[in-house]
Amino acid sequence: MDVLGILxxxxxxLGGVGLAAFWWMLRKGQFDDPDGDAHRILRxxxxxxxxx
Amino acid sequence: MTAFADPQRPSACPACDAAPLAEEIAARAxxxxxxxxxxxxxxxxxxxxSGVERILTGxxxxxxxxxxxxxxxAAVEAGPEVEAEALCAALNEAGYEAHELDPGVLASTExxxxxxALLMGLAVAVFAMMNxxxxxxxxxxxxxxxxxxxxxxxxxAIAIPxxxxxxxPFYTSAFTALRGGRLNMDVPITLAIALAVGTSLYETMLxxxxxxxxxxxALCTFLLAGRYLDHRTRANARSAAQELAALEVPRALRLxxxxxxxxxAADLRPGDLVRVLPGGRIPVDGRVTDGHTELDxxxxxxxxxxxxxxxxxxxxxxEANLTGPITVxxxxxxxxxxxxxxxxxxxxxxxxxxxxxxxxDAAAKLYAPGVxxxxxxxxxxxWLATMDVRVALNIAAAVLIITCPCALGLAVPAVTTAASGxxxxxxxxxxxxxxxxxxxxxxxxxxxxxxxxxDGAPEPLGLDQxxxxxxxxxxxxxxxxxxxxxxxMARGLAAxxxxxxxxxxxxxxxxxxVEGTWRGKPVRLGRxxxxxxxxxxxxxxxxxxIADAPAQAIRFADTLRxxxxxxxxxxxxxxxxxxLLSGDVEAAVAAFATRIGITEVISEARPEAKxxxxxxxxxxxxxxxMVGDGMNDTAALTAAHVSISPASALEAARxxxxxxxxxxxxxxxxxxxxxxxxxxxxxxxxxxxxSVYNVLAVPLAVAGLxxxxxxxLAMSSSSLTVSLNALRLR
Numbered sequence: 001m002d003v004l005g006i007l008x009x010x011x012x013x014l015g016g017v018g019l020a021a022f023w024w025m026l027r028k029g030q031f032d033d034p035d036g037d038a039h040r041i042l043r044x045x046x047x048x049x050x051x052x
Numbered sequence: 053m054t055a056f057a058d059p060q061r062p063s064a065c066p067a068c069d070a071a072p073l074a075e076e077i078a079a080r081a082x083x084x085x086x087x088x089x090x091x092x093x094x095x096x097x098x099x100x101x102s103g104v105e106r107i108l109t110g111x112x113x114x115x116x117x118x119x120x121x122x123x124x125x126a127a128v129e130a131g132p133e134v135e136a137e138a139l140c141a142a143l144n145e146a147g148y149e150a151h152e153l154d155p156g157v158l159a160s161t162e163x164x165x166x167x168x169a170l171l172m173g174l175a176v177a178v179f180a181m182m183n184x185x186x187x188x189x190x191x192x193x194x195x196x197x198x199x200x201x202x203x204x205x206x207x208x209a210i211a212i213p214x215x216x217x218x219x220x221p222f223y224t225s226a227f228t229a230l231r232g233g234r235l236n237m238d239v240p241i242t243l244a245i246a247l248a249v250g251t252s253l254y255e256t257m258l259x260x261x262x263x264x265x266x267x268x269x270a271l272c273t274f275l276l277a278g279r280y281l282d283h284r285t286r287a288n289a290r291s292a293a294q295e296l297a298a299l300e301v302p303r304a305l306r307l308x309x310x311x312x313x314x315x316x317a318a319d320l321r322p323g324d325l326v327r328v329l330p331g332g333r334i335p336v337d338g339r340v341t342d343g344h345t346e347l348d349x350x351x352x353x354x355x356x357x358x359x360x361x362x363x364x365x366x367x368x369x370x371e372a373n374l375t376g377p378i379t380v381x382x383x384x385x386x387x388x389x390x391x392x393x394x395x396x397x398x399x400x401x402x403x404x405x406x407x408x409x410x411x412x413d414a415a416a417k418l419y420a421p422g423v424x425x426x427x428x429x430x431x432x433x434x435w436l437a438t439m440d441v442r443v444a445l446n447i448a449a450a451v452l453i454i455t456c457p458c459a460l461g462l463a464v465p466a467v468t469t470a471a472s473g474x475x476x477x478x479x480x481x482x483x484x485x486x487x488x489x490x491x492x493x494x495x496x497x498x499x500x501x502x503x504x505x506x507d508g509a510p511e512p513l514g515l516d517q518x519x520x521x522x523x524x525x526x527x528x529x530x531x532x533x534x535x536x537x538x539x540x541m542a543r544g545l546a547a548x549x550x551x552x553x554x555x556x557x558x559x560x561x562x563x564x565x566v567e568g569t570w571r572g573k574p575v576r577l578g579r580x581x582x583x584x585x586x587x588x589x590x591x592x593x594x595x596x597x598i599a600d601a602p603a604q605a606i607r608f609a610d611t612l613r614x615x616x617x618x619x620x621x622x623x624x625x626x627x628x629x630x631x632l633l634s635g636d637v638e639a640a641v642a643a644f645a646t647r648i649g650i651t652e653v654i655s656e657a658r659p660e661a662k663x664x665x666x667x668x669x670x671x672x673x674x675x676x677x678m679v680g681d682g683m684n685d686t687a688a689l690t691a692a693h694v695s696i697s698p699a700s701a702l703e704a705a706r707x708x709x710x711x712x713x714x715x716x717x718x719x720x721x722x723x724x725x726x727x728x729x730x731x732x733x734x735x736x737x738x739x740x741x742x743s744v745y746n747v748l749a750v751p752l753a754v755a756g757l758x759x760x761x762x763x764x765l766a767m768s769s770s771s772l773t774v775s776l777n778a779l780r781l782r
Contacts, residue, residue: 004199008206012183019179026168026175036121039098 088128088136094149095124107146108139126150170280173218177273180214181266185764188266192761204256204263211265212249218272219245221279235420237412237457243424244452245271251449254442262446267453267763274458274771282465285472285485304335307379324382328373330534330562336382340365343378344563346535347371358536360563360579370683375535376562410486411735412464419457427451430754447756453763454753459742459770464735466778471731474781479715480696480724487710489735490694491728493675497623498666498688500680501634501644504698505620506610507716510537510592512544513607518596522604524553526596529566529577532558537594537608538566538577565594573599580605592640610644613698615719620648622722629674633662635684663687679721681705696721727781734781738774745770 025031092104101119104126108117113134119126128139136152143150187203187210195203219242226238245268252263305312307325317335320326325341328334334347346358349371358374361367367380431448435441472482482488499505518526527545530538531552555575558568565578576583576597583595583603597603623630631652634641641655654665666688669676678685678692681701686708689695695709698718706712713720749766752758 004202008187011186012210015179015183019175022175023172026172031171033120033122036101036119039101039121043098043102 088130088134088139088152090126090128090136090139090143091151092119092124092126092143092148093151095119095121100148103146104143104148107142107148111139111142114139167280167283170221170276170283173220174273174276174280176214177218177269177276180210180218181269181273184211184266184269188760188764191263200261201256201259204252204265207263207265208253208256211269212253215245215249215268215272218269218276222272222275235424237416237420237461240420240423240452241271241275241456244268244449244456247445247449248453251445255446258442262760264449264453264760264763267760267767270764270767271453271456271458274767275461278458278461278465281462281469282485285465285469285482305329320382322382322384326380326382327377328380329377330373330375332373334367334369334371334373334380336380337368337384338366338380338382340367341379341381343376344561345376345378346374346563348374348536362563375533375560378562410464410489411732411739412460415460415739419460423452423455426455426750426754433754434756443756447754450753450756450758450763451750454749454758454766455746456767457742458767459738459745459774462771463738463742463774463778466775467731467734467738467781470778470781471727475720475724475727476714478720478723479713479717480720481712481714482710483712484710487694488728488731490675490710491677491725492732494628494677494694494725496629496631496669496674497677497679498631498633498669498692499620499650500678500682500685500688501632501636501641502610503681503700504679504685505613505616505632505648505718506644507613507700509611510540510608511611512537512541513609515541515544515548515606518604518606520550521553522596522598523548523550525555525570525575525598526577526606528552528555528570529558529568529575529596532566532568533560533577537592540608541594541606570598575599610640612648613716613718615717617648619718619722620650624649631665631669633657633665633680633688635659635662635682659684659687663691666691678709679718680709696724730781734778738777741773741777742770 030037092100095101095104101121104119105117108114108126108128111134113131114128115131116129117126128134130139140150140152184207187207190203191200222238222241222245225236226242229236229239248264248268248271252265252268255261256263304315304317304320305327306315306320307327312327320336326336326338330345340361340363342363344360344362347361347367349359349368361378367378427448430451431444434447435444438444468482468485468488471488475482515523523545527542527550530542530545533539553570555568555570558566560566561578561582564582565576567574567576567578569575577594580593580595580603583597592608593605594608595603595605620630629652630650631654632641632645632648632650633654634644635657636655638655641653645651645653654661657665662685666676666678670691670693675694676692678689678695679697680686680689680695681697682705685697686705689697689705689708694711696711696713697705697709698713699715701709701712711724745766749758749762752762
C-alpha cells in the first residue's frame, strides 16, 4: 500500500494542473466566443491569437 | 422608464435616428467613448467575420475591430472622431446589417462576473468531488484502520477548502434570509453542509466508520450546476433585452445660430429649437414653429390615421414624423414629458399585480421547515434512546444530507433552460423567470390592434378599378413621397406590373400630398380637401385628381401581421377567450374585429382605460395574457398576468412585458403556450420524483441505516433522473 503515498499526491497534482488550466482559460476569455473561434480557424487571413 | 422608439424604420440605421430614452442611458451615451459596439444580427460564418473585420479596420480612425460570433457583435477600438453611424453605413453598404449598440448598457453583460464565479465554483466542486469520490471508493470497498483514517483525512483536506469556496452563493443567500427572519431553500442546504462537514471531521478525529465529505461536496456540485443553469438562462434573456434597449441611442438635432448640432435628447432644455426630419421620431413634448407634416401617433394613441401638424400645433414625444421636416420648440423634455404620466400608470399597475408564487417557492415553503423538523426529531429520538450526542448528531447530518434538495434545485432550472432554449429557437425571448409558469395558466388573451395584430403598414384596396392612365400617374406621384400611404400604393401598383407615367415637377407638399404635371395638366395625390373636386370617405383613403376630373378615392385597410388570423382562430379553437382592446376609433376597430373574427371588442380606450379593462378581467378571475406594442399598452402589459410584445414594439412596451417575440410572426405565441403547459407539468413531475426519493430514503436515514454509500447513490440518481426528465420536454 506504500504506492498510495505516491499515487494520491500525483493524481491530486494532475487534477490541480487541469483546474489551474481551466481557471487560466476562463480568465483569458477563451469561452467568450466559442462559435466565433470555431469558425476563425477556417478562414485564410492571418490571425493566430485572440486579439484582446 | 421613459424609453421608446421604433427600431423598424425606413432609414438605414435605426439607431441613428433621434430617439429619446431613459436619462441614465442618455448620459452614458455621450459621445466620448473610443470603444464602440455594433450589433450584427445577420452574421453566421467565417467569411462574415473576415469581411466585417476587414471593412472595419479599413476605415480611417479605426485601430482595431473584433467580431464576436456567439453574441453577434463587433467591438471597435477607434479614435474619438469616429462615429458609429459611419461604421454602420459602411457595413450596410457591404451587405452586413449593422446597428449601433450603447456600450454603457452592455457593460454589465460583457463582464459577466457572477456567471464566471459560478462556473469557477462548479469547476472546483467537480474537481474536488471526483477526487473525494475516488478516495471514498476505497472506504466503501472495505478499507479499515489506518488506511481508512488516511483516506478520511485526505478527503477532509480536499473537501473542506472546496466546500468553503464553492458554497459561498448558498451561505450568503441563507444568511440574508435568516437576517430577514425568513427560511429559504439555502438555509437547510447550508445547515446540511456545515453539519456534514463538522460531524465528519469529528468522526475522522475519533477514527470513526462514517465520514460524509463526499456527500457534502457532491451536494455543492449538483446545486451549483442548478444555479449555473438558472443564471445562464436569466443572463441570456437579460443581455438580449439589454441589446434591444441599447439599439436606441437617443439623439436630437438642435438648432444653433450657425446650423444644427447633434445632442443627446436628455440635454435638451425648454425653449430649445429641435429639427425633426421625416422618418424621425419626435424626441420631446413641444409646439411646431415651422413646417407642415403628418404625424404617426399610433404608438401613443393606437390611431392608424396620420394626423396633420402645422405651426402652432402641439406634438408629443414618441410620435413619428412622416412627410416634411419640422422645427419644434421644446416645452418639456425627458422626465417631464407626457410620458411621465404613463410611467405613473405603470407604477400603479405594478403595485396592483398580485404577488405570484412560483412552483419552486411553493415547494421551498413546504420543504425548508419540514426538513428541519424531521432532522431535529430524529436527533432528539436517538439522543433519548442512546443518550449519545455523537450518534444523534450523525443521524441529524445523515437526514439533512439525504433530504437535501439537489433534485429540487435542479427540477426547475433544468426545465426552464430546456424550455427557453426551445422557445428562443422558435422566436420568443423569455425575460422573466416565472413567465413560463404564468403563461401556462392563461385562459384569456387580450390583443392590441395597431402594430400587434396589424403590422402598421396599410394595404390599398380597389387598385384594379383604376384605369391604366390613372394607375400610371398614381404610381409616378406616390413614388415621390415617403408617406406610408403613398409607399403602400407605390408597392401595390408596382406589384401589378404598372410602369410609372412621365410626370414632371413632382413636389411634395408636406401635410397635404404630392403634385406634378402630366401631359401639361396638373395632377394631385393627397388629402381630400387639398386635392379638391370630390367628397371625403369615412375610412382611411387618399385621393387622386387628374386635371379637372372628379377626384378618385383609393381606400386602405390595415394589413394583418403574419400569423395573426391563424393565432386568433387557434386560440378560439382551444377555448380561450379572445378580446380586442384598441385605442383606435370605433368604426375602424369594429371593421377589423369582424375581419379577424373577434367578437369581444373594446375601442377608443385610453391608456388608463386599457389598464382598467385588464384589471376588471383579472378581478373576475381571468388569467390574462396581454399582447401589445405601444406606449399606450405599457400599463395594460404590466397589469396583465403575463404579457408578450412583438420585436417592433417600443422599448418601454418590451421592458414592461414578460416575453418578447424576436421575429415578425405572431405564430410562436401558440407554441409558447403549449411549451409552457408541458414545462409546467415537467416541473411538477420533477418535484414528484424528488419527493419519492426523499420518502424512500428518509426512513433509512432516521433509522440510522444510511451509510455514505447510500447517500451518494440516492443523491446522484435523483439528480440525474430529474435532469433527464427535463430534457424530454417537447
